[in-house]
Amino acid sequence: MVLQLSSQEIAERTSAVVEELAQLEGPLLPILHAVQQEFGFVPAGALPVIAEGLNLSRAEVHGVMSFYHDFREKPAGRHVVKVCRAEACQSMGGDAVAERMRERLGVDWHETTADGNVTLEPVFCLGLCACAPAAMVDERLVGRVDEARAVALLAEVGA
Amino acid sequence: MRIFVPRDAAARALGADAVAAEIEAQARQRGVDVEIVRNGSRGMVWLEPLVEIDGAAGRLAFGPMDVADVAGLFEASENHPKALGPTDELDWMKRQTRLTFARCGVVDPLSLADYEAHGGLAGLRRAIGMTGAEIVEEVTESGLRGRGGAGFPTGIKWKTVAGADAPQKYIVCNADEGDSGTFADRMLMEGDPFTLIEGMAIAGLAVGATKGYVYLRSEYPDAIEVMSEAVRIARQERMLGGSVLGSAHAFDMEIRVGAGAYVCGEETSLLNSLEGKRGVVRAKPPLPALEGFLGRPTVVNNVISLASVPVILERGAAFYRDFGMGRSRGTIPLQIAGNVARGGLFEVAFGLSLAEIVDEIAGGTASGRPVKAVQVGGPLGAYFPRELFDTPFGYEDYAAQDGLIGHAGLVVFDDTVDMLSQARFAMEFCAIESCGKCTPCRIGAVRGVETVDRIARGDRPDEQIVLLKDLCETMKAGSLCALGGFTPYPVVSALTHFPQDFTPRPLAEAAE
Numbered sequence: 001m002v003l004q005l006s007s008q009e010i011a012e013r014t015s016a017v018v019e020e021l022a023q024l025e026g027p028l029l030p031i032l033h034a035v036q037q038e039f040g041f042v043p044a045g046a047l048p049v050i051a052e053g054l055n056l057s058r059a060e061v062h063g064v065m066s067f068y069h070d071f072r073e074k075p076a077g078r079h080v081v082k083v084c085r086a087e088a089c090q091s092m093g094g095d096a097v098a099e100r101m102r103e104r105l106g107v108d109w110h111e112t113t114a115d116g117n118v119t120l121e122p123v124f125c126l127g128l129c130a131c132a133p134a135a136m137v138d139e140r141l142v143g144r145v146d147e148a149r150a151v152a153l154l155a156e157v158g159a
Numbered sequence: 160m161r162i163f164v165p166r167d168a169a170a171r172a173l174g175a176d177a178v179a180a181e182i183e184a185q186a187r188q189r190g191v192d193v194e195i196v197r198n199g200s201r202g203m204v205w206l207e208p209l210v211e212i213d214g215a216a217g218r219l220a221f222g223p224m225d226v227a228d229v230a231g232l233f234e235a236s237e238n239h240p241k242a243l244g245p246t247d248e249l250d251w252m253k254r255q256t257r258l259t260f261a262r263c264g265v266v267d268p269l270s271l272a273d274y275e276a277h278g279g280l281a282g283l284r285r286a287i288g289m290t291g292a293e294i295v296e297e298v299t300e301s302g303l304r305g306r307g308g309a310g311f312p313t314g315i316k317w318k319t320v321a322g323a324d325a326p327q328k329y330i331v332c333n334a335d336e337g338d339s340g341t342f343a344d345r346m347l348m349e350g351d352p353f354t355l356i357e358g359m360a361i362a363g364l365a366v367g368a369t370k371g372y373v374y375l376r377s378e379y380p381d382a383i384e385v386m387s388e389a390v391r392i393a394r395q396e397r398m399l400g401g402s403v404l405g406s407a408h409a410f411d412m413e414i415r416v417g418a419g420a421y422v423c424g425e426e427t428s429l430l431n432s433l434e435g436k437r438g439v440v441r442a443k444p445p446l447p448a449l450e451g452f453l454g455r456p457t458v459v460n461n462v463i464s465l466a467s468v469p470v471i472l473e474r475g476a477a478f479y480r481d482f483g484m485g486r487s488r489g490t491i492p493l494q495i496a497g498n499v500a501r502g503g504l505f506e507v508a509f510g511l512s513l514a515e516i517v518d519e520i521a522g523g524t525a526s527g528r529p530v531k532a533v534q535v536g537g538p539l540g541a542y543f544p545r546e547l548f549d550t551p552f553g554y555e556d557y558a559a560q561d562g563l564i565g566h567a568g569l570v571v572f573d574d575t576v577d578m579l580s581q582a583r584f585a586m587e588f589c590a591i592e593s594c595g596k597c598t599p600c601r602i603g604a605v606r607g608v609e610t611v612d613r614i615a616r617g618d619r620p621d622e623q624i625v626l627l628k629d630l631c632e633t634m635k636a637g638s639l640c641a642l643g644g645f646t647p648y649p650v651v652s653a654l655t656h657f658p659q660d661f662t663p664r665p666l667a668e669a670a671e
Binding site: 024025026027028029030032033054063064067068069070071086087088089090091092123124125126127128129130131132134139141142143144 | 592
């Protein structure tokens with residue numbers, strides 16, 4: 001796991017990312033994505049390094065990071081399960097599927113199971129509206145998820 | 160033998176990768192020489208994974224395919240239980256007018272040669288021989304309007320940018336397709352990415368912009384992958400770069416990934432996000448056409464608007480304009496979603512009635528129950544009851560019914576839907592996604608949820624309904640962008656057309 005990162009390591013690796021992307025027009029989002037890719041989340045210690053590299057205040061960088069749902073302040077579980085909560089999925093019983101997953105994992109939205117295995121996240125539309133309800137398990141998209149399928153998907157990731 | 164297995168995200172979500180792997184394994188086992196092409200989707204999502212075999216008689220379709228169905232493809236495939244016949248002869252395909260999606264599902268998405276063989280680059284070649292003003296005139300004449308939802312005439316927007324004097328101008332493609340029920344942008348980017356690139360290059364020539372950005376939502380990993388690869392190929396083949404197709408024009412572009420904020424589909428928040436800021440809405444004026452990305456003149460167009468430009472340049476403005484009705488010209492890719500027997504993408508001239516779309520094309524609900532409501536235009540679109548199913552599909556016609564066509568996504572609900580819950584969800588969604596700039600949106604949406612909850616509890620419901628309508632008026636008039644401004648559409652339409660769902664619920668009360 002990435003929990004044992006030293007602040008020096010965070011600073012060095014963030015610095016490398018900033019150096020690579022700083023010349024883009026509007027570099028902050030690409031940098032935040034790359035930092036999250038690097039560590040699995042955006043460590044607090046990365047923010048001052050980004051701020052310094054882009055000549056922004058630390059508050060500005062924090063403001064941007066916290067505006068977007070994608071960026072995490074702490075690591076996610078080993079698996080991330082995203083469940084679509086939008087209307088097309090609702091029309092096909094998505095609410096019941098979502099409820100089943102929550103119940104099965106014993107966590108609420110944006111939470112991680114106590115064993116650090118699965119993080120459950122809501123998502124508003126995966127563009128799979130003609131084969132709803134939809135979910136995403138790590139990088140894999142799944143359509144027509146009913147309650148039984150939901151349980152099977154969780155079982156596949158050991159939950 | 161050439162076999163097509165879609166790489167479209169919906170096909171993959173229904174098992175296309177496993178089917179492709181099984182085809183490969185079976186072919187190896189049987190010693191048959193097979194070339195598997197991972198194409199885009201034909202749009203018949205209820206038949207995905209839809210496998211096609213390229214034979215002497217054209218392409219034959221099989222679907223929905225399961226791994227167990229693969230072996231049969233190598234035997235007497237005409238008697239295959241999943242055989243559907245020639246793809247182009249299927250009713251769903253024959254009834255469409257595919258202009259923007261002509262190549263989607265047909266070509267190999269990442270073969271520029273295939274793209275060109277199917278009519279690609281003809282529009283860009285013609286544009287290279289024209290002046291910027293002539294290109295703008297052609298697009299204006301075609302009657303093309305913003306397909307992202309706002310419906311602003313594309314040619315007029317381009318003219319403003321073309322007329323602005325600046326050292327650098329930009330083309331920004333809005334690919335932040337966040338509306339539930341919509342997937343046309345995704346399907347096009349995954350199935351025919353060069354069409355979008357060509358449309359952006361033509362836009363660049365028209366207004367004098369040399370740089371483009373596609374702002375693509377992070378929820379679309381497949382589209383990000385295909386678009387990034389297509390841009391790389393286009394650059395390598397000199398479709399992009401310092402000399403577009405060998406001409407004196409320069410145009411290049413980048414793919415930028417969003418970060419999960421619905422409001423960034425609004426053009427000014429998108430620009431802020433692209434600049435690396437919080438995705439907060441900007442007041443207009445200044446128009447993005449004059450002060451857009453980094454304060455420079457910028458065309459911001461939806462994927463489908465830009466992807467419709469190549470065919471307009473290739474076939475001429477009059478050809479495109481002859482489809483449609485009234486001020487809604489050309490074709491619109493309907494995205495039929497939710498509780499439907501046959502869901503998918505159906506490109507057709509404007510003008511179909513909702514009844515034709517829902518009952519005939521979609522074949523009614525998947526559950527077999529009666530249709531109760533159709534939400535048209537995403538989370539900010541109105542719910543239509545059956546009484547309004549004769550409304551023809553067009554910008555003005557939907558506006559006249561207090562609705563909007565938005566990005567042309569339709570979500571069908573059967574009679575088990577509770578419209579009070581849907582109204583509550585509209586407010587809840589607005590509260591989650593509000594950028595926070597306008598008070599009626601930021602606070603109003605929260606108060607909206609509370610008010611709907613009081614109606615459900617039977618806490619002075621008549622007063623609450625008056626309050627809710629008043630709140631909707633305030634949100635509509637007092638929000639800068641469509642998020643706060645249009646959230647009232649689903650709420651008010653639910654209240655107006657389904658008042659029976661807004662009566663207190665005795666059972667829930669008894670349980671308390």
